[in-house]
Amino acid sequence: MTSTAAPRIRAKQRPGDRLFSGTALTAGALILAILAAVAAFLVIQGVPGITADPEKTTLLEGTNFWAYVGPLVFGTLWSAGLALIMAVPIAIGIALFISHYAPRPLAATLGYIIDLLAAVPSVVFGLWGGNVLAVGVQPAYAWLADNLGWIPFFAGPASGTGRTILTASIVLAVMILPIITAICREVFLQTPVLHEEAALALGATRWEMIKIAVLPFGRAGIVSGAMLGLGRALGETMAVAMVLSASNVITFNVISSTNPSTIAANIALSFPEAYGLNVNVLIATGLILFAITLIVNTIARYIVNRRKEFSGAN
């Protein structure tokens, strides 16, 4: 709403305005305060873990903190990345299907069906992923190891239980699918109808219309949705903890029985038996996850901001 005119006209400030903007500002500041408190908590509790003497903390097994957290960082990024690669194209497809392909009366219902996936709590995803999905995909992994073993990702030997990082990523992908879909769908629906009709009037097919009008308009929204999904995938705890067979290694092999764990899942699994400095080490890994999200989001914000001209309220 910034006016380009040089002398800025100041709107009259009514009491209602002042109250409302004040409340909004307070809410924003409150969030900063909460976050500062969480960050302070993480730093105060985490720093002793980073500087901990490896010989005295059983969790570190004599190695230093960075050697301990390295595989976890890798596992976190790797599983979330895989999940995002699987989820984003499908989510865009679903969103387009609901917004532009499905028969109009059906669209709302179909949208609701996808939202049902978001209604499934992570514990349930954990139960399902470990007991149904892992068992179901195990033969496929065995096949991949036998036939495509020359690709490093499928080097095998295939896990006997199917509880690999690929399974965990599939579960994560299913979990973030509705989040990305919901945002993409709303954004696609907001495409100016005039743009769409103009494209169609010029003789574009439906796909060409989408390519010309819908996708450029929705790009920032897609990135936003993907980042929201990524945030969820990075921090997901219970579903990963209940599905993944984890050891503390770095490997790109996605179907074997040795898989890197993720930070969040590792905290959840190690925390109950942790005591003394081990607790600090675990909280320090939480601090690292915090930093990872910070970096990922900075990149995403940068991308979104470059595309700001498409936003309605710029």
Next chain:
Amino acid sequence: MNFKRLGTIGAIAIAGTILLSSCATAAEDGSSDENMSDLTGTLVGAGASSQQSAQEAWVAGFQTANENVTVEYDPIGSGGGRDTFIGGGSQFAGSDRAFSADEIAEDNFASCVPGSGILEIPAYISPIAIIFNIDGIDSLNLDADTIAGIFTGEITNWSDDAIVSQNDGVDLPDLGITAVHRADDSGTTANFTDYLSAAASSVWTVGSIETWPTEFGGEGAPQTSGLVDAVTNGTGTIGYADASRAGDLGIVAVKVGDEYVPYSPEAAAAIVDASPFAEGRGETDFAVEIDRATDESGVYPVVLISYLIGCNEYASSDNVDLVKAYMSYIISDEGQATAAESAGSAPISSTLFEKAQAAVDAIK
């Protein structure tokens, strides 16, 4: 817009909460007429999740006998349980390992009178079953070296000579072994590896550990349930879990001396009796040093011991009667029998019971 509405909803919710909580208080007050004992109040404990099934049975039994008592047991894990107890957040703790001598020497237990020491009773003794899943085979005989070989990744096939030579007449398939271990830190792993390091010290060289070493490979599974599921759903899998969860899976009989012993509560209790108490501890500290390398007949050395931990002298006298009554119930024949039925644990011996009872009676 809907801020007003939100506000109303909030107000209703808060009002409802207050109303409901006041109802609950009223109900508690009203039912005090026909109490069966004069104990009242809420006792809070926290600790090992391995004890949860047993605690559930003990709490149920104790609350049935004392209607106005509520016992809460938070299964947050041994480490969390010990930390909560040290911080004074609970009146008793459940832990898969006793406090170390160093930790006791620090003497900063917030609930206890300084210098009075703590009480540690090995109240939950449970055999750890070594379970496997091979079609058509229900039991195998293995010695400690072979078990250690399997779990360190040295023995990779079920038709390995080391396994075949101990199992005459069993038709072992040419099948890869998937050794499943706990992905989370656990007391079960600590006790299992303690057994391996004592009985197979030449093969298992990393000692007693809670976290599985990466270099041994194998498959990790979270929690006892995850491990049992992984063994059940896989083929050629082997793992270790609390015996009550072994179900229909194949069971390994462990070589002790010259015989192979399958797990049983009696054999598990026998090893505790055959083992000495840890030295250099207080009179009421019954930390056991299990002699896992024993050759004695009829004992099963792969057991998990979980401790019940409390103060000898509580800083606040509020719940002392409750603690005493609850602990007495746990170590009593009735308590131990309940746990055996619902959690598959081994009842403590009468000698241990007498010592523990004396210590519990002395709590103040």
Next chain:
Amino acid sequence: MTTTTPARPIENAYAAGQLPRWAPLLILISSLATFVIIFLFIQAGQSEGEFNVVGAVFLGVVLYGIVLVTVSRLVEGHRRATDRLVTTLVTLAFVIALLPLISLLYTVVINGAARFDLDFFTLSLRNVVGEGGGAAHAIIGTLQMTLAATIISVPIGLMTSIYLVEYGRGRLAQAITFFVDVMTGIPSIVAGLFAYSLIVIFFGPGVRVGIAGAVALSVLMIPVVVRSSEEMLRLVPNELREAAFALGVPKWLTILKVVLPTSIAGITTGVMLSIARVIGETAPLLVAAGFTNNFNYSLFSDRMQSLPVFVYSSYISQGTDAQAYIDRAWAGALTLILIVMALNLLARIIAKIFAPKTGR
């Protein structure tokens, strides 16, 4: 393909060079049939081996895509062929998303039905060993803590997103945007630990109360609310705001009467997503709100059970009678899904009532 060749006199000028409507369906059926037959032969050839449904359907769909695009390209040309390919892919994406949903719901309903009875909704687990008992205490706990978390998070989250979209300029707005993103990365158990150490300051050491769980959930919920409602508010066209200003409506009234109602459907979806995000949290509640088998109606005293913790603990610590615990876990999972579904439905109805009629 045979009916329309350019040599013949054109019967319908608009249908020229187009595949008839039934063509895709015919191709789909025939490609599926092809692979079903092939796999039946393979199965007959092997002595043991099941009929591979997944393989047949998968390859059938791939064949359908190839044939359809080729045929369309020959008859309709390059652009139409691409259009058809995309249509197939987009539809396929939807079907793929349905597979896990159906599998999951089927699993939960089949396993959960065993204990989905009256006892489950009226009893607690006090004094229950083995079979029987219910999850009423956990249901009450979950509803209370989630409601409290919503009451804390939605006003803060919504007002923040209004600030960011309508008022925020300069450093502060940037900082808030950025740190809200960072907040999405707080691992849930850390939120639990944070809430626990916060509540300890007020209530004393070792205290576990429902409100601590609600605080932990709020920390997780706020960023999701902010991000999704910010996205929705930004989509409101500037023309609407400018029209309101031109009529002399104060800014706060514009936001309240124009901007929010326009985006209410999206905001509600966002809030529902955030509730769904936190209602299944286990780890933070176990740390902050504790574990109990008894009824507790008060958020401000004593431990409070929640459904996810109930499900998780029933699953991980099963007693000798394991089936009773597993049945309870699945019934709890089913209840949890039903609660979220009901909330979702409710939110949609609310959104529908308040949303202005648009051109869509």
